Amino acid sequence: MSLRVAVQTLGCKVNQYESSYFLEVLTNQGYREVPFSTPAEVYLVHGCGVTSKASHEACRLLRRAARTNPSALVVAAGCNAVLEGRRIAREGLATHILGNDDKYDLLRRLDEPASRDHPVVSVGDPRSIGSFRAVPVRCPPGGRARALLKAQDGCDAFCSYCIVPYTRGKSRSLPLEDVFAQAAVFVEEGFREVVLTGVHLGQWGRDLSPPRRFSQLLRRMDETVRPKRVRLSSLEVLEIRGEVLGEIRARSWICPHFHVPLQSGHPEILRRMNRKYTPREYGEILRELRSLFPRASLGADVMVGFPGETPRAFEETYELVRKLPLTYLHVFPYSPRPGTPASKLPGRVVGGELRDRARALRELGAHKKLAFMEEALGTWVEVMAETEIASGWYGGTSENYLHVNFPSSAPIPPGTLVRVKLTNLTPRGLVGRADSGKGPAP
Numbered sequence: 001m002s003l004r005v006a007v008q009t010l011g012c013k014v015n016q017y018e019s020s021y022f023l024e025v026l027t028n029q030g031y032r033e034v035p036f037s038t039p040a041e042v043y044l045v046h047g048c049g050v051t052s053k054a055s056h057e058a059c060r061l062l063r064r065a066a067r068t069n070p071s072a073l074v075v076a077a078g079c080n081a082v083l084e085g086r087r088i089a090r091e092g093l094a095t096h097i098l099g100n101d102d103k104y105d106l107l108r109r110l111d112e113p114a115s116r117d118h119p120v121v122s123v124g125d126p127r128s129i130g131s132f133r134a135v136p137v138r139c140p141p142g143g144r145a146r147a148l149l150k151a152q153d154g155c156d157a158f159c160s161y162c163i164v165p166y167t168r169g170k171s172r173s174l175p176l177e178d179v180f181a182q183a184a185v186f187v188e189e190g191f192r193e194v195v196l197t198g199v200h201l202g203q204w205g206r207d208l209s210p211p212r213r214f215s216q217l218l219r220r221m222d223e224t225v226r227p228k229r230v231r232l233s234s235l236e237v238l239e240i241r242g243e244v245l246g247e248i249r250a251r252s253w254i255c256p257h258f259h260v261p262l263q264s265g266h267p268e269i270l271r272r273m274n275r276k277y278t279p280r281e282y283g284e285i286l287r288e289l290r291s292l293f294p295r296a297s298l299g300a301d302v303m304v305g306f307p308g309e310t311p312r313a314f315e316e317t318y319e320l321v322r323k324l325p326l327t328y329l330h331v332f333p334y335s336p337r338p339g340t341p342a343s344k345l346p347g348r349v350v351g352g353e354l355r356d357r358a359r360a361l362r363e364l365g366a367h368k369k370l371a372f373m374e375e376a377l378g379t380w381v382e383v384m385a386e387t388e389i390a391s392g393w394y395g396g397t398s399e400n401y402l403h404v405n406f407p408s409s410a411p412i413p414p415g416t417l418v419r420v421k422l423t424n425l426t427p428r429g430l431v432g433r434a435d436s437g438k439g440p441a442p
């Protein structure tokens with residue numbers, strides 16, 4: 001009987017991509033993937049450390065794995081293992097604790113004798129991670145319709161609140177040829193959409209020899225085997241202008257969906273965050289994006305309660321967001337991460353005030369999302385089917401990041417691209433009618 005492995009991934013798209021690699025390595029060795037809630041011989045918790053909540057969740061999952069099968073091997077891997085490795089070992093939560101470079105030796109490590117009392121601990125210094133670990137994968141986990149392609153790892157920006165440069169090390173890029181090779185594998189596997197992702201994607205290429213620019217990656221992708229559509233996971237605002245913007249405009253296969261972190265709309269807070277733009281610059285670039293891509297989805301991360309964020313500073317953030325052509329928000333209450341410069345700053349916002357600010361922005365984000373969906377009614381979009389949500393009903397995502405449900409009498413496998421006319425907005429979201437073959441091109 002084959003050994004069973006259960007994987008739970010927390011955090012960013014980069015983590016998800018890397019989990020695909022671990023699953024592929026393990027299944028190639030005869031392991032069988034099972035749900036995390038069921039008995040398995042190996043559990044892998046690929047954790048995140050961006051917030052204290054994420055760290056807490058990773059530890060909870062480690063405990064749960066040990067309860068489900070007390071004799072299983074339990075692996076804590078990734079950023080949370082780097083940050084909380086000592087505590088995980090002390091509390092006997094895992095048999096293996098593997099940092100962000102060390103986790104690629106997973107198979108070999110599993111063969112070493114280990115117990116929760118005497119775990120294998122391998123957490124190297126992230127600052128010394130030298131090269132990008134090229135990990136070509138064939139199939140994302142969980143039968144996903146779209147594939148994630150990790151082109152970049154690490155970050156050199158050192159935003160004052162962010163732990164990532166300390167857990168993943170400096171920025172490293174996957175060489176051009178390897179990006180193309182991975183894209184070709186996904187195309188061969190039948191994926192129509194690939195999400196180009198990285199910890200700080202806009203820094204792609206700077207560490208290569210000779211150095212490359214992100215715009216070159218987009219240009220050269222045109223000449224290679226590439227999927228029908230490519231989504232860019234996230235770009236910093238100063239990195240989505242000039243040449244990069246020119247390349248995006250020239251490539252119709254790049255989805256009109258741009259996630260551009262804002263974090264704060266107050267210049268002094270941005271400065272304390274060590275972010276390199278002003279609210280004015282952010283606003284100008286966002287408006288330019290809107291005028292160039294009238295139907296694009298434009299999203300932002302916004303952090304509330306950063307140390308020193310006065311009610312006035314929060315109001316300025318709120319007002320900026322309200323006026324900008326954003327279509328959705330990810331709102332994060334500030335969570336101090338030990339070891340970051342911001343964790344030592346005075347003036348934290350806590351308790352009810354923090355919750356109120358987060359709620360106000362989330363409500364604003366919900367309004368903007370609703371308005372974007374209303375505006376889209378009557379238009380044609382290209383939906384990538386993801387799941388059958390009920391008998392004869394399918395759900396998927398459009399090129400401009402609208403979640404759409406539509407009926408079809410014929411079965412629609414996940415990953416199929418379907419032209420859909422958006423006809424209704426219901427409490428469960430947008431509903432559309434699939435093109436019978438005669439509708440106008442979206």
Ligand code: SF4
Pocket residue numbers: 155156157158159162163164165199200
């Ligand atoms: S750009 Fe800033 S927030 Fe993003 S990973 Fe780098 S340090 Fe963290």
